[in-house]
Amino acid sequence: MFINKSPSGENNICGENVAYYRKRLGLSQNGLARQLQLLGLAVTKNTVQQIECGKRFVTDIELTFLSEALGIEFDTLLNPPRDAASRPRTGASAEPKAPGGMMR
Numbered sequence: 100m101f102i103n104k105s106p107s108g109e110n111n112i113c114g115e116n117v118a119y120y121r122k123r124l125g126l127s128q129n130g131l132a133r134q135l136q137l138l139g140l141a142v143t144k145n146t147v148q149q150i151e152c153g154k155r156f157v158t159d160i161e162l163t164f165l166s167e168a169l170g171i172e173f174d175t176l177l178n179p180p181r182d183a184a185s186r187p188r189t190g191a192s193a194e195p196k197a198p199g200g201m202m203r
Contacts, residue, residue: 109153
């Protein structure tokens with residue numbers, strides 16, 4: 100039987116990382132939603148909240164927009180959190196970048 104959930108029972112594996120990197124950039128959920136809208140993705144604050152808490156499935160297209168808005172590599176969002184504090188792995192690719200790909 101196919102199970103369409105993460106090992107923790109959530110509908111995505113990127114939500115905790117989205118919340119972590121959003122907070123690192125000092126963005127609110129509404130602020131991230133606005134950034135995504137400016138990039139062309141139709142989302143609201145509620146969409147971001149549902150992604151972060153694992154209640155919403157996330158498409159590969161949305162992952163691409165999220166990584167651009169957060170200034171990180173696509174695969175960074177898919178790395179599992181390193182500990183119970185929901186901190187993703189750190190490294191060169193995990194450092195947030197300014198819009199346009201420049202490192203902060």
